[in-house]
Amino acid sequence: MTKRITISDIAKSLGVSKTLVSLVLNNKGDLHGINKATQKRVLDKIDELNYSPNLVARGFRTGKTNTIGLIVSDISNRFYSRIARRVEDYAWNKGYSVVICSTDENAEKEKQQIKMLRERKVDGLIISSSQVKFESISKLLGEVPHVLIDRTFDEISSAQVSVDNIKGAQMAANHLISQGIKRIAILSVTPEYISTIKERTEAFVSSLAKSDIKIPPEWDIHIPFKDMENAVEAELQKLKLSGNLPDAIFTLNNNLTSYCLIALRKLSLNIPKDIALIGFDDMLYFTFTQPSVSAIAQPIEQIGERAFDLLLRQVNNEEISTKERLVKLPVAIIIRESSTKKS
Amino acid sequence: MTKRITISDIAKSLGVSKTLVSLVLNNKGDLHGINKATQKRVLDKIDELNYSPNLVARGFRTGKTNTIGLIVSDISNRFYSRIARRVEDYAWNKGYSVVICSTDENAEKEKQQIKMLRERKVDGLIISSSQVKFESISKLLGEVPHVLIDRTFDEISSAQVSVDNIKGAQMAANHLISQGIKRIAILSVTPEYISTIKERTEAFVSSLAKSDIKIPPEWDIHIPFKDMENAVEAELQKLKLSGNLPDAIFTLNNNLTSYCLIALRKLSLNIPKDIALIGFDDMLYFTFTQPSVSAIAQPIEQIGERAFDLLLRQVNNEEISTKERLVKLPVAIIIRESSTKKS
DNA sequence: CCAATAATCTAAAACGTTTTAGATTAGTTG
DNA sequence: CAACTAATCTAAAACGTTTTAGATTATTGG
Numbered sequence: 253m254t255k256r257i258t259i260s261d262i263a264k265s266l267g268v269s270k271t272l273v274s275l276v277l278n279n280k281g282d283l284h285g286i287n288k289a290t291q292k293r294v295l296d297k298i299d300e301l302n303y304s305p306n307l308v309a310r311g312f313r314t315g316k317t318n319t320i321g322l323i324v325s326d327i328s329n330r331f332y333s334r335i336a337r338r339v340e341d342y343a344w345n346k347g348y349s350v351v352i353c354s355t356d357e358n359a360e361k362e363k364q365q366i367k368m369l370r371e372r373k374v375d376g377l378i379i380s381s382s383q384v385k386f387e388s389i390s391k392l393l394g395e396v397p398h399v400l401i402d403r404t405f406d407e408i409s410s411a412q413v414s415v416d417n418i419k420g421a422q423m424a425a426n427h428l429i430s431q432g433i434k435r436i437a438i439l440s441v442t443p444e445y446i447s448t449i450k451e452r453t454e455a456f457v458s459s460l461a462k463s464d465i466k467i468p469p470e471w472d473i474h475i476p477f478k479d480m481e482n483a484v485e486a487e488l489q490k491l492k493l494s495g496n497l498p499d500a501i502f503t504l505n506n507n508l509t510s511y512c513l514i515a516l517r518k519l520s521l522n523i524p525k526d527i528a529l530i531g532f533d534d535m536l537y538f539t540f541t542q543p544s545v546s547a548i549a550q551p552i553e554q555i556g557e558r559a560f561d562l563l564l565r566q567v568n569n570e571e572i573s574t575k576e577r578l579v580k581l582p583v584a585i586i587i588r589e590s591s592t593k594k595s
Numbered sequence: 596m597t598k599r600i601t602i603s604d605i606a607k608s609l610g611v612s613k614t615l616v617s618l619v620l621n622n623k624g625d626l627h628g629i630n631k632a633t634q635k636r637v638l639d640k641i642d643e644l645n646y647s648p649n650l651v652a653r654g655f656r657t658g659k660t661n662t663i664g665l666i667v668s669d670i671s672n673r674f675y676s677r678i679a680r681r682v683e684d685y686a687w688n689k690g691y692s693v694v695i696c697s698t699d700e701n702a703e704k705e706k707q708q709i710k711m712l713r714e715r716k717v718d719g720l721i722i723s724s725s726q727v728k729f730e731s732i733s734k735l736l737g738e739v740p741h742v743l744i745d746r747t748f749d750e751i752s753s754a755q756v757s758v759d760n761i762k763g764a765q766m767a768a769n770h771l772i773s774q775g776i777k778r779i780a781i782l783s784v785t786p787e788y789i790s791t792i793k794e795r796t797e798a799f800v801s802s803l804a805k806s807d808i809k810i811p812p813e814w815d816i817h818i819p820f821k822d823m824e825n826a827v828e829a830e831l832q833k834l835k836l837s838g839n840l841p842d843a844i845f846t847l848n849n850n851l852t853s854y855c856l857i858a859l860r861k862l863s864l865n866i867p868k869d870i871a872l873i874g875f876d877d878m879l880y881f882t883f884t885q886p887s888v889s890a891i892a893q894p895i896e897q898i899g900e901r902a903f904d905l906l907l908r909q910v911n912n913e914e915i916s917t918k919e920r921l922v923k924l925p926v927a928i929i930i931r932e933s934s935t936k937k938s
Numbered sequence: 939c940c941a942a943t944a945a946t947c948t949a950a951a952a953c954g955t956t957t958t959a960g961a962t963t964a965g966t967t968g
Numbered sequence: 969c970a971a972c973t974a975a976t977c978t979a980a981a982a983c984g985t986t987t988t989a990g991a992t993t994a995t996t997g998g
Contacts, residue, residue: 611948612948612949613948613949615947618947627947628946628947629947630945630946633946633947655953656952656953
């Protein structure tokens with residue numbers, strides 16, 4: 253255990269005060285009128301002794317850790333890992349580190365994670381929350397800067413970055429209708445109170461309604477977050493056995509879309525001939541699946557960027573107008589083979 | 596800015612010492628013979644005042660942060676995000692947090708990240724390194740516990756968790772040979788000195804050699820890490836134009852496999868009729884691509900598990916035998932349509 | 939009832955930094 | 969050269985915890 257070099261060692265070996273070393277270290281030398289030559293001596297000694305600051309001590313003293321927390325439901329879902337990557341890049345450029353937490357859609361775990369991150373004195377939080385109501389965590393969050401991403405809540409003052417789920421679902425609906433499809437199912441995921449799920453569902457349903465299309469209960473399918481793959485297969489099999497198959501399925505996230513693809517293949521149902529498919533959230537591999545899959549594409553990296561930007565501005569105590577606090581990014585529909593009925 | 600409750604507040608309001616509160620807080624009450632009743636009073640007061648410990652202060656004092664760093668080339672690559680997820684789960688269970696760093700295969704950035712994480716006093720590091728030689732970071736790492744994953748180095752004493760790349764590449768080679776394929780290309784990625792790339796390449800080449808198959812230079816293709824997609828397409832196009840196409844391609848990681856699939860499709864080359872394809876690292880979506888893709892599957896989650904376990908044991912100063920330090924996990928070949936020539 | 943022991947509790951230092959509030963020295967002016 | 973100003977530097981406190989090394993009080997045996 254080699255002894256760590258501290259600021260005191262530098263000071264002592266130079267015959268100056270710790271204050272002086274600290275000031276030089278933090279580029280406040282000129283500000284405090286410290287002799288250029290002395291500054292150089294300090295810097296040289298720092299090099300010579302290979303000093304590196306103890307950021308825990310610094311964070312302790314200043315109350316600022318230059319760390320942020322990122323809470324999502326599952327970091328191994330590429331939607332979130334791409335957001336994480338962009339957040340990390342921006343954070344790195346600004347001297348911040350990011351600690352990741354996956355909630356598994358568990359509201360209680362999320363609370364514990366927020367608590368833990370606050371005890372760790374993170375400077376801010378970016379959260380894709382699994383709470384039913386924001387109130388469940390608003391006291392926990394207290395005054396810590398935070399940005400909600402992906403999933404939003406109404407009538408709260410927090411900064412929020414999301415995409416236009418309503419527009420996306422509308423485009424999906426209208427596209428299916430334009431293909432002459434009327435018998436449509438929706439594949440959703442629990443918990444249903446999640447804003448993205450709710451918005452996509454409602455907008456989809458009401459868009460269909462404008463063309464007098466209704467989704468019957470048996471085609472309004474809800475899959476639990478855990479063990480999605482098997483659940484999707486079971487539900488679709490049930491549907492097939494019932495003999496009452498829809499002509500199209502709208503899947504509410506990338507996992508559902510993938511599992512749906514797998515299940516339909518297993519059930520020997522042809523896409524799009526037997527059933528058309530369009531999903532929310534695009535993936536690179538949807539371009540080379542059999543068939544290629546239509547999807548609503550989200551500007552994923554932008555979510556990360558904007559969220560970090562909004563967070564940093566809060567951390568720096570900048571004013572953010574009410575309008576700026578609510579970012580809604582545009583989505584795009586990518587039409588591929590899975591939803592186009594060739595006549 | 597509401598004043599934070601500290602241990603002193605608890606102590607004062609109860610008329611006891613900070614020491615006592617701290618001991619109770621850390622479950623050392625009984626150990627130090629603190630009256631049960633007093634312990635309860637402390638615990639109750641903690642609840643009442645809603646005290647929560649300042650982990651930065653604690654970390655500062657104890658020198659232990661209960662944080663680990665995870666360094667990979669790109670957290671948005673599902674191979675790494677799945678590892679990250681498992682590491683995170685295990686860490687959470689043991690009271691640790693994990694901060695993620697993506698290197699982009701940049702050895703210099705990786706060094707800075709290690710330096711930064713050490714300044715943050717992380718208790719340990721899990722690293723998928725981009726260094727040419729381990730020596731480049733061995734002084735930087737110093738005595739901090741660490742586990743190298745995925746990419747390994749010879750003749751070092753660090754704990755390492757990797758998969759059997761040699762066996763995997765051999766299986767891929769033998770499988771192609773068993774399909775009667777002799778004209779084989781390899782799609783690799785720079786930097787080539789990465790152990791996984793090196794091992795997979797060498798084992799593949801030497802397996803082919805046993806059947807007197809040689810890979811000519813024009814079929815030994817190296818793609819830069821950045822802008823892979825375009826580079827893959829350009830190289831394959833060049834190959835097609837040359838009129839000298841191989842009968843099969845072995846791709847060295849999941850990204851290469853995906854981009855290869857895209858490029859071959861764009862070039863209207865049929866898989867497996869025109870060119871067979873098998874890749875290292877399996878992805879869920881390889882089951883439903885057109886065609887489904889053969890691959891060498893790695894036990895990804897296990898990498899995360901074993902790495903965290905080895906790290907924690909080091910952090911806890913447990914003895915780890917030389918044998919235990921080197922974990923090599925088995926891989927499996929998953930044969931699908933892309934590599935099976937139907938006669 | 940005294941001494942010894944057991945039970946319960948605590949004062950103060952320490953961790954490495956930043957920051958507050960000056961102190962000292964050097965230079966300048968009349 | 970006295971007095972003031974400018975330039976340069978510093979002592980000590982503070983952040984919230986843990987830990988060391990006892991101190992105090994209560995109990996018990998003889």
